[in-house]
Amino acid sequence: MAIWLEQASDDFEAKFSAFLSTKREVSEDVNVVVRAIIDDVRARGDAALLEYSARFDGIDLGETGIRVSDADVDAAVAETDPKVLDALKFAAERIERHHARQMPKDDIYEDAIGVGLGSRWTAIDAVGLYVPGGTASYPSSVLMNAVPAKVAGVPRLVMVVPANGGRINPAVLAAARIAGVSEIYRIGGAQAIAALAYGTETIAPVAKIVGPGNAYVAAAKRHVFGTVGIDMIAxxxxxxxxxxxxxxxxxxxxxxxxxxxxxxxxxxxxxxxxxxxxxxxxxxxxxxxxxxxxxxxxxxxxxxxxxxxxxxxxxxxxxxxxxxxxxxxxxxxxxxxxxxxxxxxxxxxxxxxxxxxxxxxxxxxxxxxxxxxxxxxxSSGLSVLDFVKRTSILRLGPDQLRQLAPAAITLAQSEGLDAHARSVAIRLNAFPDSDGG
Amino acid sequence: MAIWLEQASDDFEAKFSAFLSTKREVSEDVNVVVRAIIDDVRARGDAALLEYSARFDGIDLGETGIRVSDADVDAAVAETDPKVLDALKFAAERIERHHARQMPKDDIYEDAIGVGLGSRWTAIDAVGLYVPGGTASYPSSVLMNAVPAKVAGVPRLVMVVPANGGRINPAVLAAARIAGVSEIYRIGGAQAIAALAYGTETIAPVAKIVGPGNAYVAAAKRHVFGTVGIDMIAxxxxxxxxxxxxxxxxxxxxxxxxxxxxxxxxxxxxxxxxxxxxxxxxxxxxxxxxxxxxxxxxxxxxxxxxxxxxxxxxxxxxxxxxxxxxxxxxxxxxxxxxxxxxxxxxxxxxxxxxxxxxxxxxxxxxxxxxxxxxxxxxSSGLSVLDFVKRTSILRLGPDQLRQLAPAAITLAQSEGLDAHARSVAIRLNAFPDSDGG
Incomplete structure (x- = not known):
């Protein structure tokens, strides 16, 4: 039985406010454990990954390898119901077509006084994608995270997924193949997030981590935020x-x-x-x-x-x-x-x-x-924008500098920043050989 | 004396890597203090703000009021060097013109089979802007944070700035006026972040907080992230x-x-x-x-x-x-x-x-x-995109549903999600009165 609320009743606002602020998540305080795991992976690399995977996932990575091989993925694809493969491909194509429209365009222009201004977008060099194990291991989520990254032009897309009891959902590996994931590692939990953020002997670090996970994964993403980018915590x-x-x-x-x-x-x-x-x-x-x-x-x-x-x-x-x-x-x-x-x-x-x-x-x-x-x-849903970043570009010649300099110098001086003021003022006495830009 | 590195030398890579990973920030562990302050502001509201402002900023908010009045801002504008005011206006206009080009456009379209798809952008309802006190209280930063929010169409833009020793840099208040800030409060530190995120008797909560601050402010922003959005931690x-x-x-x-x-x-x-x-x-x-x-x-x-x-x-x-x-x-x-x-x-x-x-x-x-x-x-610099969010829109009629249903049902079943499959399948036996959308 769900609760009933009636907007017309006198106590609606109080009840609705209480309803809105109901916490639906058990927030386990896992920070201490997570920090220890992250520190350990930073210190010991692959050795730490082997140990945690044995303990938490019941798998001997020394035997299977940390990386999921192309042959492993081939086998997973062969094992997946062809009807599911077709549905995944159908979904991937629709996702790709829609997301292609989201790619932001560079905007480079000159303003009225000839100042060159610009916004230039580039793909993130390397992105990590976390995929949960067990029942929450959804191939559809692999597509939803990986396809926009590929559309953005991310050259290196790294997936991690725990092999609980040695097994990874074959449809998840098939979805990774369809989406064009570059590397897959059979690791999960906070240790996988640490490996993506800091790298190990086997895994080169990435610049951003996306994808859902349990409380440990979420806490680990919060910890490494800054060293790498993260998506929202779902x-x-x-x-x-x-x-x-x-x-x-x-x-x-x-x-x-x-x-x-x-x-x-x-x-x-x-x-x-x-x-x-x-x-x-x-x-x-x-x-x-x-x-x-x-x-x-x-x-x-x-x-x-x-x-x-x-x-x-x-x-x-x-x-x-x-x-x-x-x-x-x-x-x-x-x-x-x-x-x-x-x-x-x-x-x-x-x-x-x-x-x-x-x-x-x-x-x-x-x-x-x-x-x-x-x-x-x-905030917004995941999109191509999550896999690109914008560099702003400014370009002045001597004329433009002369026009903008007075206000810049006034503001720098009013903020007590002498070197700022000098950096502009010193260029106003331009010398002949210096017009190269 | 700065260090010299030579790319041609044998040990360059080792030295360069070490140089890259040098930490330049003293990361004070202020989390315990900050969490206590946030909890206190949530519990006691304005009373807590008064207490912390007396303790940290040496100001009696009971006397001055928490809110900076329009008359206070008028006085600050009058006190600001007209040359600085002109420079601020000049800067604000240039910032506004450039940022206006960043406003993302809605994209609503029908695909080949008639599915309506869309991305619709809306401004965030209320944004908080943190401005540091003391020597780092820069009017130029007020413009850089506030102008893009106004360009995005944020209806309520709330500034907080600590009045260290009772005083706020008048040029900061003048910049807020020029940029169109809606409300200003003379509070700072973790207590100001808490007030923006959770609200108090005087201050209605906002949905996102931007702007630079010290270690306490940064830690507070991390703490409230999720309840509200935050910009990057600079x-x-x-x-x-x-x-x-x-x-x-x-x-x-x-x-x-x-x-x-x-x-x-x-x-x-x-x-x-x-x-x-x-x-x-x-x-x-x-x-x-x-x-x-x-x-x-x-x-x-x-x-x-x-x-x-x-x-x-x-x-x-x-x-x-x-x-x-x-x-x-x-x-x-x-x-x-x-x-x-x-x-x-x-x-x-x-x-x-x-x-x-x-x-x-x-x-x-x-x-x-x-x-x-x-x-x-x-990640990217601050832009209009930081003050808007995207809602995606999907619209199917019975025909489109029939075409997409099989793949959706296959994927839902393969993921073990019965109710998902039923939600689609049940609509395939459409009844006469149900074509209203």
Whole structure:
């Protein structure tokens, strides 16, 4: 049973605020352990990787090697259901086509007084991609992280994935092959993050690390941030479904449960102006729950964090939606375009009754790595922009310098920075041989 | 005396690697203190702000108020040298014009099978801007942080600045007025970051915090990251000057010292193919050092972290420059365009002898908030992109759903996610009333 909130009731604001600030993540304090592991990998390199992989993953890397060989990947591809391979290729192509449009363009220009200004984009030289082991080892996530990096032109894309009990999900290796990952290592946890950030004898360091992981991986990414870049720290998934009365309750229930089955901390919220629909969806959720293989997870998520919010009319829910800032937002209404412009904060919006969020998880073409836990208020989903960086370019000749110098000197002096002022002033007495730039 | 490195010598790689990994920042472990302050501000709000401001800034906020009034800003503007005001306005206009070109465009389109896809950009609702007190309270930094936020369309831009001993640099308040800052509070330190992230009785919370600060501010930003967005954590400044023999050593010495005077941890590096020029620059640095008001700081920086790197030819220095990944890179050479394409990692490039880095600090139009400590390998300077976020949009009708469904269902089933598969499959038996989106 999810909670019910009614916007029209007197205590709604208090209840809604409390609902918004509910923490859905157990934040284990793993920092001490993680720091020790990172220090150890920095100090001992491969030897530390072997030790931690034996302890945590039950695998002897001395025997298997740290690197997953091309032959290993060939074998994994052969082992993968051809129907799944085709679906992965279909998804990869759609993801690639959409992300190609995101590549930012250089902008080099001269302003009115002849100052050359520019923004130049280049791919990051080397990127690490973390892929979890076990049940959360999703080939679709490999595509969502790796394809944009390839589109950006990242020359070296390194994947790490723990081989729990010696085994890596073959579809994950197949997805890596399809996406064009350059190197794969069978390591995971904080030790894998340390290896990517600092390098070992076998693994050359990267400049940025992306991809989801458990509390240890997240803490390790926070620790190495600065030495390398990191993507956002992903929390449990969430969906907000805004629905009018004209919906099939079973469709909506399926969407809510698709989110809930991810994780006990996942959150599914239905907003509707029709109490009857709300009750029908609730009943449908209970019915469908019984048939799911992951019903325990989904039931816990729905019970602890699910919500049905009743609003007097759907326009009134826009401020609520913007405060929730959901990772995924479905507009299951007759006229979605009436609501769309009012939604400022959302990772992704799924427009209309025939766009279940799940399409975006796999084959829509857009990215499924999206900001969770209200961070859509200030951040965006993964894109090509996460794999490039911008260098700004400034170019003055003597004329331009003369025009800009007085203001620069005034500001430098007012900030008490003499050498700054001199660096400009000294060039105003240009000498004949110095016009080479 | 800076260190000399020669690329042609046998031990260059070892020395250069050691040089690259030299830590220039004293990393005080302030986390315990900072966490206590943040918790206290969350618990006690304004009362905690009053207490910390009395203790750390020597100011009674109960008397002055937490908020800087419009009249206070009027007074500060009146107190500021009109020449400085004009220079600030001149700089703000150039910054605004350049940054306006960075505004990303929405991209909403239909693909070949009629799937609607889109990237929609919106400004962040509320942004906090931290401005340090004391000698590092730079009006130019107010412009560099605030103007891009305004260009992005951020409706609420909140500045915090500590009033050390009761006083705020009037030029900082004037710059805030020029840039269009919406609210100003006279608080600083970790307590100001906590107030921005969580809000107090007086201060409504923001969604993202930008701006430089000391070790306490940096640690506080790391702590609140997730609750709000943050910009990069800036380290000490650095410049890499690539110079041929045709330079006036005094110009280059001035540029190196402009960086060195910022901070004892700042770093100035000269790369040249001409040993004689190197020696001449070194002598010029020593001469100019004597005349600087901040000569102690600059001398310490140059002594501890300055370097002159001698290379056999200038093309050979490109791999070094890319490993250094300098915040600022000057190309003081006859043909800068021969080197420009080879530089992949740099925050900003200053092209030609008449483009001292200092122009970029103030009036070039580009941003002076740039990635330090080698982070230009994976990140970019501050831009309009830091103040917007992207929502992705997906829109399918029944036809498109039918075409994408099989691959989505295959992938969902292969990942063991039943409810995902059902959310798509259930819609394939469309019923008559459900084509509303």
């Amino acid at each position: 929390g449990p998934s969430e969906v907000l479904v805004i629905a009018d009365r004209e919906n099939d309750p079973d469709w909506l229930a399926a969407d809510l449960l698709a989110q809930a089955e991810h994780d006990e901390g996942a959150q599914s919220i239905l907003v509707t102006d029709d109490a009857e629909l709300g009750r029908a969806v609730e009943a449908a959720v209970e019915r469908q729950l019984k048939t799911l293989s992951r019903s325990q997870t989904a039931a816990a998520s729905w019970r602890d964090f699910g919500a049905i919010i009743l609003v007097p009319d759907l326009k009134a829910c826009l401020p609520l939606a913007n405060r929730i800032a959901a990772e995924h937002l479905e507009l299951a209404v007759a006229d979605p375009d009436a609501l769309l412009p009012g939604i400022r904060n959302a990772g992704a919006i799924f427009v209309g009754r025939h766009t279940p969020e799940v399409i975006g998880d796999y084959v829509g073409g857009s990215n499924h790595v999206l900001p969770t836990a209200r961070s859509a208020r200030f | 380290g000490p400044s650095e410049v890499l000057v690539i110079a041929d023999r045709e330079n006036d050593p005094d110009w280059l010495a001035a540029d190196l010292l402009a960086q060195a005077e910022h901070d004892e941890g700042a770093q100035s590096i000269l790369v040249t193919d001409d040993a004689e020029l190197g020696r001449a620059v070194e002598a010029a640095v020593e001469r100019q050092l004597k005349t600087l008001s901040r000569s102690q700081t600059a001398a310490a920086s140059w002594r501890d972290f300055g370097a002159i790197i001698l290379v056999p030819d200038l093309k050979a220095c490109l791999p070094l420059a890319n490993r250094i990944a300098a915040e600022h890179l000057e190309l003081a050479v006859a043909d800068p365009d021969a080197l420009l394409p080879g530089i992949r990692n740099a925050g900003a490039i200053f092209v030609g002898r008449h483009t001292p880095e200092v122009i970029g600090d103030y009036v070039g139009g580009s941003n002076h908030v740039l990635p330090t400590a080698r982070s230009a390998r994976f």
